[in-house]
Amino acid sequence: MTIDWQKEVEARKDDLLQDLIDLLKVKSEREDDKVTPDAPFGPGPRDALLHMLAYGERDGFVVKNVDNYAGHIEFGEGDETLGIFGHMDVVPAGDGWDTNPYEPVIKDNKIYARGSSDDKGPSMAAYYGMKIIKELDLPLSKKIRFVVGSDEESGWGDMDYYFEHEEKPDFGFSPDAEFPIINGEKGNVSVAVHLPVSNEGAYVLTSFTAGLRANMVPGTAKAVVTVADAAKAEELATAFAAFLEAHPVTGSSSIDGKTVTFDLVGKGAHGASPQIGINAATFLGLFLNDFAFAGGAKNFLAAVATYIHEDVYGEKLHTAYEDEKMGKLTMNAGLFDFDATKEQAFINLNFRYPQGTSLEKIEAGLQETLGQFEPTFSAEPHHMQPHYVPQDDPLVQTLLAVYEDHTGEKGFEQIIGGGTYGRLLKRGVAYGAMFPGYTDTMHQANEFMDLDDLFRAAVIYADAIYRLAK
Template identity: 75%
Template sequence: MTIDWQKEVEKRKDDLLNDLIEILKVKSEREDDKITADAPFGPGPRDALLHMLAYGERDGFVVKNVDNYAGHIEYGEGTEILGIFGHMDVVPAGDGWDTDPYVPVIKDNKIYARGSSDDKGPSMAAYYGLKIIKELGLPVSKKIRFVVGSDEESTWKDMDYYFEHEVMPDFGFAPDAEFPIINGEKGNISITPQFATTNEGDYELVSFKAGLRANMVPQDAIAVVVTDSNESAVALAEAFEGFVAENPISGTAEVNGGTVNIKLIGKSAHGAHPEAGINAATYLAVFLNHYEFGAGAKNFLAAATLIHLDVYGEKLGVAHQDEKMGKLTMNAGLFDFEAGQEAASINLNFRYPQGTGQDTLEKGIQTTMGEFLTTLVSQEHHSGPHYVPMEDPLVSTLLAVYEDHTGEKGYEQIIGGGTYGRLLERGVAFGAMFPGYTDTMHQANEFMSLDDLYRAAVIYADAIYRLAK
């Protein structure tokens, strides 16, 4: 039986786009201050989860909501389960957008909105692949379960809870990365040095804040500094203007008596690719570290300066490279100093290859940064390196589908990003970014090409059918 997948997607492209637009309107950022029993990660992630599950109900699938943590949309019967894992939560939109991040805009054949490429767009493409199989009544020998998460960008507690109540699929993929395939992922752990919040120098650091999530390069950093006079404050502000002019950043320094309010703007990027961003926090620390701060403030700024431009952990003494998985990367994603509070902190998110791990990273930080910090706190639950061999039928089938629809040779890839694919021993990430695509995940003006959206849906439909028939 020959199926023209391209034709089937073409018939449904308007519906696909309309469904995507509606779910992109849901501001599904995690909000811890709004968590309730009914909304375990805040109202936005819950509402987006319910919205996606409602599509499944509308289209006649078997649908299950697992207490608003996660859910699934199911088709077919069989002893084996093929899992497809998407997520409806998004990272905070942040600043720097040309349009409202939750009012989808189509421009130059691209759809702009937070979540368009990570992960609502790819998830919708995969869902429509499954929808085509159902609507054509194609025979399958496996149960196909489209699992919808709502906390992928934060703690993955959605999946912890989901798999306390549901059976783990036997194999599957996450439409949440790149084509031709991602069959390996580095380990992922956050380690947080903490510091005293005391001040004893000529300058007082009242506060220093930067970052929205551990897996995002901080685009903005804000500090409040108190000096001994208006004259000193003006001099500091003028020096900041010179610093900005000499570096790939922008910013402002406002003087109010002896107080200076500083905002420095860099460039956000996905935490798995810190080299693609400009870390506003470390640049601001480098500037302030030239001034006479004391005690905890001095140590906090010195530590932040130490890791400036250190995206591979070389200055920290934890650099490591594996022949297959490549280099360790480090993103300093969250900075929090508030004078007088219990502790200040810098969150360091590591994506590490085989051959290193938590103990080695902690020892390196303690050795290099120990004179500055008061304690070191490591993420309680984290993921080690993950790899599915090329000869696994899951990998070979997905690569064959990619090759048949693109005419390009498939190849394996290992990334620093973490996807739900690693939940399964035989799990990978598959699309939806094509080679040569501009990656805007976790950045302002995130978009997905409409041509790529439809092309991905074609590939997903064929891939799901080949894996499940």
Template identity: 75%
Template sequence: MTIDWQKEVEARKEDLLEDLKNLLRVNSERDDSKVTEDAPFGPGPRDALKHMLAYGERDGFVVKNVDNYAGHIDMGEGDETLGIFGHMDVVPAGDGWDTDPYEPVIKDGKIFARGSSDDKGPSMAAYYAMKIIKDLDLKLSKKVRFVVGSDEESGWGDMAYYFEHEEEPDFGFSPDAEFPIINGEKGNVSLGLHFQGNNAGDYVLKSFTSGLRENMVPGTAEAKLEVPNTDVAIAMEEAFFKFTEANPVSGMIEADGTFVSIELVGKGAHGASPQSGINAGTFLATFLDTYAFGGAAKQFIHVAAAYVHEDFYGEKLGVAYEDEKMGKLTMNAGLFAFKADEESTQAENFINMNFRFPKGVTVEGLEIGVEKTVGMEGATVTRGARVMEPHYVPMDDPLVATLLQVYEDHTGEKGYEQIIGGGTYGRLLKRGVAYGAMFPGYTDTMHQANEFMSLDDLFRATAIYADAIYRLAK
């Protein structure tokens, strides 16, 4: 039986787009201030999860909501289960958008909105792939389960809860990365550098904040400080403008007597590729490091400037490592916080560093290496709660081989393996990978302002997913 998958997608593309637009309108940023028993990650992720599951109910699938943590949409029966993993939560929209991030806009063949490429657009492509198979009444020998998550961008608490209550699929993929395939992912852990909240000397750092999430390169940073006198404040203004002219940043500085406020703008990016962004936090620290702050404030600024600034591969921190297959360790400094308060705890004054590490690196080794480097500068090192070890599925695994063959058949391009620093739900399964929905040469706008997905790529990915699911489950 020959099926023209692209033709089937073409017949449904208007419905697909309408469903995607409505899903994108749901602001599904995690909000811990609004957590309830009914909304474990805040109302946004819950509402987006329920919205997606409602599509499955509308279209006649078997649907289950697991206490608003996650859910699934099922079709087919069999002794084995093919799992497809998508997520409805998104990173904060942040600044710099040309349009409302939660009112999708189609322009120049692209759909712009937060979540369009990460991960609502790809998830909708995978869902419509299942819908095509169901509409055509194609016979399957395996169950196909689309698992819908709501906390992928934060702590993966959704999947921890889900797998406490539901069986794990036997194999599967996540439509949350790139074609031809992602069959390897680096390990992932965050280390915190903590400081006291005191100052010493003539310059006083009142506060310093930068970053929205540990897996985003901070696009903005703010600092409030007090300087010795008005002449120093005026001179600092002049020095700041010279700094912005000499570096790839912009910003504003305002002096009110001896009180100075600074806002610096860099460029946000996905934390798995920190070298593609411009970290506003470390650039602002680099500017402030030329002034005579003292105490813990000086330690905070100096560590950020001397050891963290543009240390994408952990060289300044003394933990650089490269594996022949998985590549280099990377580091993203995603969160900065300092508040001048003698009573504040080290938990309130910190730099959060997210590491993506290849095989050959241990978390204990990272801690020891960082502590050795910055411990003498007054920083205390702590480990984040979530640790993910490196993940790899061999090329000769039937799952990988089948998915690559489908890609080659639809594109005419040779498939090849890829290993990334990003972490996807593909790693949840021993035989799990990430598969699309972005094609080679795409413009990466994930975790950035003006996020978009090409409509041609959206529809082409849907056809590939339909064919792949059918081959894996028929």
């Protein structure tokens, strides 16, 4: 049987786009202060999950909601289950948008909204691939289950809960990365560095804050500093203006008597690729470290400026490691909090590490370099080990063949620092929806997905799902 997948997607492209627009309007950021028994990660993730599951009910699939943590959309029969994993939660929109991040805008054949490329757009493309197979009533030998998550951008508590109640699919993929395929993912762990708070110098650090999530490069940072007199405040503001001129950042300062407030703007990026961002927090720390702070404030700033600033590969922190297949360890300093009214300051360091090193080695490096500042360390409980599915696995071979058939480009394996739901399965990978050469705007302002790529991905997903489950 020959199926014109392109034609089938073309016939449904308007419906696909409208469903995506409606889904993108749901502000599905995790909000811990709004958690309730029926909204385990806040109302937004719950509402987006219910919205997606409602599409499955509308289209006649078997749908199950697992207590608003996660759910699935399923059809087909067989002893094996093909799993497709998407997520409806998004990282905070943050600043710097040209449009409302939750009012989708189509411009230059791109759809702009938070979640358009991570992961509502790719999820919708994969869902429509599955929907096409059902509507064509194609013969299957396996179940197809689209698992819908709501906490991928935070602690994966959705999947922990879901798999306490549901069996894992036998194999599958997540449409949450790049083509041709992602069959390897680095380990992923965040380490919190806690430092004592005190101010003993001529300059008082009242506060220093930056970051929205551990897996985002902070695009903005703010600090409030108090000095001896108004003249010192003017000197500090003048020095900051000169610093901005000399570095690849922007910002401003304001003076209120003896108090100076600094706002610095860098460039946000996905925490898995900190090298493409400009960490606003570490640049602000670099500036302030040149002044006469003392005590805990000095330790905080010195740690940031000396060991964390522009150390995306962990070389200064003595955590660096490189594996021939998986590449280099990366480090993203994603969260910063110094508050003079608290007992401890906080810096979150997110490590994406290859096979061959470990959390224990990372912590040893941190102790060696940051130990002088009297810190305590705590690793976040959600720790993902390195994951790899061999290139000769039939799953990988099939997905690469589909990609090659529809693009005319040679498929190849890839290993990334990002963590996707693909790693939930021993035989699980990530597959699209970004094509080679695509501009990655995940976790950044003005996130978008190219509409041609959206529909092209749906074609590939439809064919891939059918080949895997027929």
